[in-house]
Amino acid sequence: MNIEEEFDLIVIGSGPGGQKTAIQATNAGLKVALIDRERKVGGTCVHHGTIPSKTLREAALTITTLRRNPDVFDFKLKDDMEVSTLMKRLDSVLGSYTDFISEYLTSQGISYFHGRASISDANTVSLTTLKGSSSFLSAKYIVIATGSKPRTPSDIEVDHENILDSDSILSMIYLPRSLTVVGGGVIASEYASIFSLLGVKVTMFDRTSRPLIFMEPECTEKFLNHFTKNGGEYIGEAKYESIKWDSVSQVITKLDNGTVISSDKMLVAQGRIANTQGLGLEDLGIELGRNGAIPVDDNYQTSIEGLYAVGDVIGPPSLASVSMEQGRRAICHALGTDPGSKFELVPNGIYAVPELSSVGISEDQAREKYGNDIIIGRASFDEVARGQIAGFKDGLLKMIADSKTLKILGVHVVAEGATDLIHVGEMAILNNNDVRVFLENVMNFPTLGEAYRIAALNIITKHAERLARKPESRIQNLIEQAELN
Numbered sequence: 001m002n003i004e005e006e007f008d009l010i011v012i013g014s015g016p017g018g019q020k021t022a023i024q025a026t027n028a029g030l031k032v033a034l035i036d037r038e039r040k041v042g043g044t045c046v047h048h049g050t051i052p053s054k055t056l057r058e059a060a061l062t063i064t065t066l067r068r069n070p071d072v073f074d075f076k077l078k079d080d081m082e083v084s085t086l087m088k089r090l091d092s093v094l095g096s097y098t099d100f101i102s103e104y105l106t107s108q109g110i111s112y113f114h115g116r117a118s119i120s121d122a123n124t125v126s127l128t129t130l131k132g133s134s135s136f137l138s139a140k141y142i143v144i145a146t147g148s149k150p151r152t153p154s155d156i157e158v159d160h161e162n163i164l165d166s167d168s169i170l171s172m173i174y175l176p177r178s179l180t181v182v183g184g185g186v187i188a189s190e191y192a193s194i195f196s197l198l199g200v201k202v203t204m205f206d207r208t209s210r211p212l213i214f215m216e217p218e219c220t221e222k223f224l225n226h227f228t229k230n231g232g233e234y235i236g237e238a239k240y241e242s243i244k245w246d247s248v249s250q251v252i253t254k255l256d257n258g259t260v261i262s263s264d265k266m267l268v269a270q271g272r273i274a275n276t277q278g279l280g281l282e283d284l285g286i287e288l289g290r291n292g293a294i295p296v297d298d299n300y301q302t303s304i305e306g307l308y309a310v311g312d313v314i315g316p317p318s319l320a321s322v323s324m325e326q327g328r329r330a331i332c333h334a335l336g337t338d339p340g341s342k343f344e345l346v347p348n349g350i351y352a353v354p355e356l357s358s359v360g361i362s363e364d365q366a367r368e369k370y371g372n373d374i375i376i377g378r379a380s381f382d383e384v385a386r387g388q389i390a391g392f393k394d395g396l397l398k399m400i401a402d403s404k405t406l407k408i409l410g411v412h413v414v415a416e417g418a419t420d421l422i423h424v425g426e427m428a429i430l431n432n433n434d435v436r437v438f439l440e441n442v443m444n445f446p447t448l449g450e451a452y453r454i455a456a457l458n459i460i461t462k463h464a465e466r467l468a469r470k471p472e473s474r475i476q477n478l479i480e481q482a483e484l485n
Contacts (some may be wrong), residue, residue, distance in 0.1 A: 002466045003124070004135040005111075007033045009331075010125050011143045012117045012279070013479035015043025017311030017323030019101065024110045024331040025141075033137055034110050035117045035127060040098045041105065044147050044312075048167045050320060051097065052090055053190060054351055056170065059086040060197040061353070061416075066069055068391060076201055081175040113137070118280040119144075119199035122304050126280075141306050141334045143278065144294060145327065148272035148312035151291060156182070156268055162245045163266045168192070173405035176264035180253055182240065184211035186350050189223070191267055193343035193353040196232040201260050205235035205253075212356065215348070216363065217357050219414040222396050226354055235259065239259075274313045289315065298342075299333035300326050308334065322346055339368070339463035347426050349419035354395060359424035360410030360429050366400050373403045375466075377435065381415050382452065385446035399425070399435065401459050403466070417448050424452055435459045 008030035011018045018034060019041070027033045036043070042051075066075040105112060111289050115129040119142060128134045150165035152158045160168040166187045177200065181192045184206030192211075196202040204211065206229075212220045219387055224234060241254045243266065253261040274292035281288065286302055293315035300308045308330040311323030325343060332339035348361040366374045381387035381395030393413025401408055411425030428437060438456035443449050 001101065002136065003138045005033070005137055007031045007111070007137060007139040008115075009033070009141045009334075010035065010137055010139040011145060012036075012119075012125065013043060013145035013147055013311070013313070014038070014041040014112075014277075014381050015046070015145060015147050015311060015323070016320040017147075017327045018043065018143070019330060020324035021143045021145060021310060021327030022105065022110050023108055024328045026110055026323075026333065028335055028337070030331075031334075032108075032110045033113060033139065033453050034105065035125065037114070037138075041101050041112065042098050043145075043312050044149070044167070046094065046097060050171050051093060052087065053166075053194070055087050055090045055093055056083075057190070057351060057353065060194045064197055064353075067299050072103075077175075078138070081198075083170060083172050083175055086175070087170065096232075109421075116278060118278055118282060119256070119307070120280065121284070122306055141308065141331075142308070142337070143330055144276075144277070144302075144309040144313055144459075145323065146275040148274050148291075148318065150268070151271040151273045152268060153270055156240075156270075157245070158268055159204055159245065161242070162251055162264075163268060163436065165173060167270050169267050172265065177378060178204075178263040178265070180217065180251060180261050180263040180266045182206075182243070182253075182266065183271075184208050184213065184234070184236075185269060185271070186212070187351060188267070188269035189352045191269070191484055192232060193223070193227050193230075196227060196230045197353050199231075201236065201263070202227075202232045203231065203263065205238045205240075205255065205261075207237060207239055209236040210234070211295045212350065212352075215350070215397060216412040218398060219293065219358070219412050219436070222394060222414040223352060223354065223356055231454045234329075260292065272318065274315065276313060280335060291315065300330040301333065306334070317346060317348075319346070319349075321349075345426055345429060347419075347422045349422070351419065354392070354414055354416050355418035356414045357418040358410070358412040359422050359426045360408070361400065363398075363400055366409050370409075372400060373399050374409065375403045375406075375459045375462050377401065377457075377462070378453035379451035379454035379458065381448070381451060384448060384450050386448050386450065387415070390416070390447060390448075395448075395451070397455050399452070399455040399459060401435050403463065406436065406459065406463065408435060410434060413451075415448065415451075421448055421451070424449060 009025045010033045014036040020033045022032045066073040115127045118126045126139050126389045147366040176381045178472045179202050181188050181204040192202050238255045250262045251266040261310040276292045310326035312318045329339040350356040377399040382393040398412045400410040435456035438452045
């Protein structure tokens with residue numbers, strides 16, 4: 001085995017987790033190689049997932065704004081609208097973003113290799129280029145950050161033309177008249193709401209009673225109301241019996257409840273599988289977990305010393321934000337440096353229309369932990385001046401607090417801007433603030449952040465009412481149970 005070049009660290013995969021890992025390592029003075037099978041850096045997040053879908057989402061929101069103001073804009077979407085027209089900004093967005101990342105990685109002294117990587121042993125990676133030539137790179141540490149791909153059930157024939165997955169959905173030439181979405185998770189809900197906003201008749205079905213089952217029910221109810229108001233339909237507690245392309249024009253879906261759905265196109269969003277194929281992990285004795293996920297310890301190290309894995313390839317929560325932090329912590333562990341306290345909070349961000357986001361514990365989790373010693377504060381966005389101005393009146397911010405200390409336990413938001421708004425709540429929880437922090441300090445007006453003040457005031461009012469009653473404890477308990485939302 002001839003080693004072509006020696007490094008301190010080899011990172012396989014150039015998505016958010018791989019990038020952060022490589023940058024963290026170079027900042028620590030390591031010589032780093034970054035390998036990806038794609039010619040340009042960025043991974044699935046940049047080229048197939050996050051950025052393309054959010055570009056289409058922005059187009060949908062722009063169209064909504066035009067439709068909302070018929071007195072100003074005489075707007076009608078073309079019947080034969082091409083998806084590429086809606087996403088014409090994508091090429092420039094991708095170009096500028098990947099160029100920036102490439103230049104930054106180069107400026108950090110990171111060596112980029114285009115090819116397929118296979119791990120020969122704990123310190124050696126085999127690199128095969130498109131032309132078929134092979135070479136070997138060696139390093140003291142190796143980090144796998146190869147991400148994931150859509151999972152396709154064996155009984156659904158995804159042809160990427162009529163029945164598509166999340167990697168191919170945006171390759172459609174024309175905007176379909178109708179779309180069936182299989183699944184009720186994040187990707188399913190995001191695309192279902194975006195296409196519905198574009199005027200496509202969308203039918204989404206899943207085994208769960210409601211989409212985004214892991215989010216606060218009140219927030220998903222708001223999302224579902226918005227979705228159905230825009231012509232979408234959600235069929236819950238349903239399984240498919242068969243899904244077939246009729247070879248002419250329609251995808252025919254038969255559900256176990258007798259419902260038959262016909263649509264121009266179908267999106268299959270049934271989770272994701274880790275990209276571990278071809279890495280040679282089986283030969284290293286690494287047993288993969290559910291959906292091919294690589295098992296790691298609390299420091300993101302596999303069963304082999306010096307071999308780490310971060311991001312989607314180790315399984316949920318499958319968030320770019322989390323994978324970047326995992327990469328940083330993996331390098332800290334490899335070098336024996338302190339990564340800081342273990343992160344306690346991971347905000348969820350779902351870029352559906354409207355956005356949903358949460359941090360901290362849910363109402364059900366709070367009741368399980370604190371019993372009835374919690375207070376719920378709510379702010380409807382029709383109470384928020386900025387919400388009225390921007391037309392975001394359907395939003396909701398729900399805050400959960402400990403009734404004894406008024407400490408904030410969880411924040412849940414459904415509204416445009418929710419994924420940004422949630423960070424205010426995240427910082428408040430991390431700093432152990434109680435809800436009065438939103439009443440005793442100045443916030444800009446008008447802003448969507450005013451929702452925090454309204455929800456906090458709602459909690460303070462309920463808290464004062466409880467204190468004012470001072471009935472016998474047994475009666476108090478009955479009252480508190482009755483007033484709990």
